[in-house]
Amino acid sequence: MICHIDAGNGIPIYEQIERQVKFSIANGSLLVGERLPSVRELAVQAAVNVNTVARAYRELQQQGVLDSIRGTGMSVSAAAPDICRQDRLQMIRDRLRSVLQEALQNQISVQEVRSLVDSEWQSLTQQDSG
Amino acid sequence: MICHIDAGNGIPIYEQIERQVKFSIANGSLLVGERLPSVRELAVQAAVNVNTVARAYRELQQQGVLDSIRGTGMSVSAAAPDICRQDRLQMIRDRLRSVLQEALQNQISVQEVRSLVDSEWQSLTQQDSG
Amino acid sequence: MICHIDAGNGIPIYEQIERQVKFSIANGSLLVGERLPSVRELAVQAAVNVNTVARAYRELQQQGVLDSIRGTGMSVSAAAPDICRQDRLQMIRDRLRSVLQEALQNQISVQEVRSLVDSEWQSLTQQDSG
Amino acid sequence: MICHIDAGNGIPIYEQIERQVKFSIANGSLLVGERLPSVRELAVQAAVNVNTVARAYRELQQQGVLDSIRGTGMSVSAAAPDICRQDRLQMIRDRLRSVLQEALQNQISVQEVRSLVDSEWQSLTQQDSG
DNA sequence: GTGGTCTAGACCACC
DNA sequence: GTGGTCTAGACCACG
Structure with missing residues (x-):
């Protein structure tokens, strides 16, 4: 999961993250059950704020795309694809x-x-x- | 020039006004040289604040769509269509x-x-x- | 005295009138004692509001350039040139x-x-x- | 970026701000990519209203001089100098x-x-x- | 914390 | 009457 962010294109960063996660799931780069990078990891990799990644993950979870594993992180849900x-x-x-x-x-x-x-x-x- | 504003559709009010003015000019409802309703008039008609209309008019002027004639009002510029x-x-x-x-x-x-x-x-x- | 007005160049119309009167006096087109067109005449000729011409004349009078002749109009003062x-x-x-x-x-x-x-x-x- | 405002010299405050920002960029005091003071900061420093600073920044952005980075602030664009x-x-x-x-x-x-x-x-x- | 939008109400110069 | 500027204070989305 590599995330390319373009701040300043008008699309909120958290939404760009959401789209790229969904895109990766849709095309099979991310498989069911696979773990996502931690918010901190992804925040560093994409050079964005931790809260921003957290928001993206949270919304993906609300949509049923990600499962939150207690204290461990997020993983791709069975329904995600x-x-x-x-x-x-x-x-x-x-x-x-x-x-x-x-x-x-x-x-x-x-x-x-x-x-x-x-x-x-x-x-x-x-x-x-x- | 009747303006229909939908507050709460995400598009800024001043931008909705801008679009409708431009649209009216593009399709010939507003002719070159024609006067627009005063900011106060339009503000009442569209049920928005005077400053919001003023901002729309000002930006249209900056784009070269409207001429501001001192003490007289705004009118459609020659280049507007x-x-x-x-x-x-x-x-x-x-x-x-x-x-x-x-x-x-x-x-x-x-x-x-x-x-x-x-x-x-x-x-x-x-x-x-x- | 022919007045050419360019509304929309940023310079107040009354000031454009003032300048053109002064210019005409300075270069001798308007002589001492000569009568100026009435505010109504000039307003019609220059296609501007009567009040605007009146303001120009009033300010020229305050500057000592014009004399107001009771009920008759304005004329170029002796000190004007x-x-x-x-x-x-x-x-x-x-x-x-x-x-x-x-x-x-x-x-x-x-x-x-x-x-x-x-x-x-x-x-x-x-x-x-x- | 220190801004000196002279209210009452006829030049609109937002325009004075615009000029000083442009001046600082032109002479190299503000470099490409550098962040500007937040609207609230500058408003306090220059003793003017937040909206006035915001207007100046907005117009500079429309002119392509500033980039607005969501939730982060304004920065000098590459084309600005x-x-x-x-x-x-x-x-x-x-x-x-x-x-x-x-x-x-x-x-x-x-x-x-x-x-x-x-x-x-x-x-x-x-x-x-x- | 950041900028963005909107309202309300004031004052100004100009016509 | 017209537009233009400014203030004050509110609310929002984003990071």
Whole structure:
């Protein structure tokens, strides 16, 4: 579990951590039962505040993604892979819906949106960064 | 210029005002040179504080969308339509790009994205709501 | 006396009127004893508010540049030419001093200022506008 | 970063703060990445309201001079030195141009302007005050 | 602790 | 009447 944080991109750091944990679970980098780095470890590795990591872990636990092992740390729950896979689709669907809503309000046609999607997708896959 | 404010949707009030002004300019409801409601008027109409409206107007002025005529009020600048039309496209393009980036990270194919776009677009246009 | 007003350049309209009256007196377009247009006339001609012209006239009278003729209007005072000629120099001297002060604070050398003066002067005299 | 505010000199307080921050960046007193005093600190030090400092910081951020790091504070952006140095030159150039324009309108020769510059510069450097 | 938003109410210059 | 500035004090999200 390596975490890449970009402070100053508008997305709260605790949320960036949450996403990356979920992403790792969804794609199988983190397996059910596997232990996560301690809040202190991850805080040092990602150069963020301990409280921030703790908040991310806490919210993941509330969502049923992580189990807290008494006095030992957090581990990936049995339900996590399902949750995370559903989650990533839902998140994308929601954000997409909100963008489309705005496009609709601005009288942009579905054709224009489609071509925007294609052109942006190309520019993203060509540089292949992130 | 009627302004509908939804306090509590997370978007700052002054930004909601900015968007609605820009939107009205982009679609021709507000013409170049036309006067906007005074800060006091709009504050009453939208049930928000005068300073909040003033901030929205000030930022629009800084962006070159509004001219402030001393003692007279605010009016739509000559460059406003261009700025606003570019603005709305750019905003949508940026948000779309960010969604696509996330889709890419989650190994979702462009076909899946396309079908998501189409299905969400349909559901939005059918209910036709705001 | 034709007055050209540029609302929206930051300089108060009443002050623009004052300057143009003084300028006309200093260069002899307005002679001692000559009557000025009525506030209403000038307001119409310059497309500004009557109160604004009235304020300009009032301040010019307070400065001794204009005499108010009972119920008839304003006329150029005997002392006006002297006042206006001194005034224009003083005004320029003051503004120049303030610019130089800022240049000094920003550690700009007198040589740089001199070359700025020359280059700006050239660009102003070439187009010869204003 | 010590801020000296002169309330009542006509220049808005938030603008005085902006200028002093930019000035400090331009002359190297504030380095790229360096943290600025918190809005509350600076408000106390300069004896002004927190909101006033916040406005200055916000506008500097909008200009790309400051980065706002969530929950951490404001810091000097990478582009700041360039922006600030260009800024100070442009501001002086603009004001100088406006003075020269007025001089031109008043039929003052470039020689007179030059000698004014020199004499005023001398009087400013001799007293060497702020 | 940090900045960000909002309200309420005051005072100002300008038209 | 108009916008512009400032203060005071509250609440919020983030670290």
